Amino acid sequence: xxxxxxxxxxxxxxxxxxxxxxxxxxxxxxxxxxxxxxxxxxxxxxxxxxxxxxxxxxxxxxxxxxxxxxxxxxxxxxxxxxxxxxxxxxxxxxxxxxxxxxxxxxxxxxxxxxxxxxxxxxxxxxxxxxxxxxxxxxxxxxxxxxxxxxxxxx
Amino acid sequence: xxxxxxxxxxxxxxxxxxxxxxxxxxxxxxxxxxxxxxxxxxxxxxxxxxxxxxxxxxxxxxxxxxxxxxxxxxxxxxxxxxxxxxxxxxxxxxxxxxxxxxxxxxxxxxxxxxxxxxxxxxxxxxxxxxxxxxxxxxxxxxxxxxxxxxxxxx
Numbered sequence: 001x002x003x004x005x006x007x008x009x010x011x012x013x014x015x016x017x018x019x020x021x022x023x024x025x026x027x028x029x030x031x032x033x034x035x036x037x038x039x040x041x042x043x044x045x046x047x048x049x050x051x052x053x054x055x056x057x058x059x060x061x062x063x064x065x066x067x068x069x070x071x072x073x074x075x076x077x078x079x080x081x082x083x084x085x086x087x088x089x090x091x092x093x094x095x096x097x098x099x100x101x102x103x104x105x106x107x108x109x110x111x112x113x114x115x116x117x118x119x120x121x122x123x124x125x126x127x128x129x130x131x132x133x134x135x136x137x138x139x140x141x142x143x144x145x146x147x148x149x150x151x152x153x154x
Numbered sequence: 155x156x157x158x159x160x161x162x163x164x165x166x167x168x169x170x171x172x173x174x175x176x177x178x179x180x181x182x183x184x185x186x187x188x189x190x191x192x193x194x195x196x197x198x199x200x201x202x203x204x205x206x207x208x209x210x211x212x213x214x215x216x217x218x219x220x221x222x223x224x225x226x227x228x229x230x231x232x233x234x235x236x237x238x239x240x241x242x243x244x245x246x247x248x249x250x251x252x253x254x255x256x257x258x259x260x261x262x263x264x265x266x267x268x269x270x271x272x273x274x275x276x277x278x279x280x281x282x283x284x285x286x287x288x289x290x291x292x293x294x295x296x297x298x299x300x301x302x303x304x305x306x307x308x
Binding site: 034036037052 | 184185186187188189190191192193204206207208215217218219221224225228229231232
């Protein structure tokens with residue numbers, strides 16, 4: 001996969017009935033975090049993936065490859081101190097899906113919703129439902145790499 | 155592989171008879187370069203490897219995994235603008251091997267020798283042969299990631 005991502009992100013103070021939605025446990029860590037690029041390892045259920053991102057903001061380049069367990073375990077130690085756990089609930093919303101990440105561990109209490117769009121036009125036209133709170137698209141404090149290294153914003 | 159590397163690095167102004175030594179063509183690019191970690195893709199002959207490094211200086215952590223062609227090709231586009239080509243000659247020196255990298259393309263004319271040691275003690279005790287020039291161990295300008303992004307030191 002080699003794609004451009006267009007996303008918007010919102011805080012969730014009062015999540016909808018998440019217990020009834022599909023959810024995956026996600027464990028992820030950062031091998032490298034640079035000004036212009038990052039490499040992340042993620043375990044989502046049984047699926048082990050290395051994702052590379054470059055650029056920032058509303059649009060950025062991304063590529064991902066699946067790894068087998070041996071390769072994943074070889075690289076995972078380098079993410080020490082830059083890891084996070086969350087449960088991802090997927091909430092249908094018209095033609096869209098709203099991914100709601102409920103953080104655990106040190107980030108317990110933080111809930112962030114993210115919507116991926118097919119185009120920047122669609123992203124701009126999105127009318128957020130009432131249960132989405134403050135928009136934090138582009139706010140560095142809510143990037144997963146920031147949360148993994150610096151913890152939750154105070 | 156998960157190991158600590160101990161290396162010293164020298165400029166080579168007048169390389170020994172490199173044409174008679176074993177040599178590999180190396181093409182490499184950086185997916186991410188961070189203050190504390192980096193991820194590199196390297197093609198050395200037919201071998202395709204992803205290497206993650208963390209830390210810096212005389213000792214640092216490193217892990218590497220081989221990738222198949224599909225995975226390599228998926229990630230390679232993200233290294234655009236952060237690539238380099240070189241030929242690596244391996245020169246035996248007692249129990250050690252001196253790797254001499256002859257850079258090509260934009261870095262043509264630059265020749266750098268690197269020696270990997272089993273311990274920091276052995277590294278400190280190394281007596282460089284006369285054909286090795288100025289030591290540049292720890293000099294950021296001669297890191298491959300710097301050469302790939304900023305070019306040769308002027």
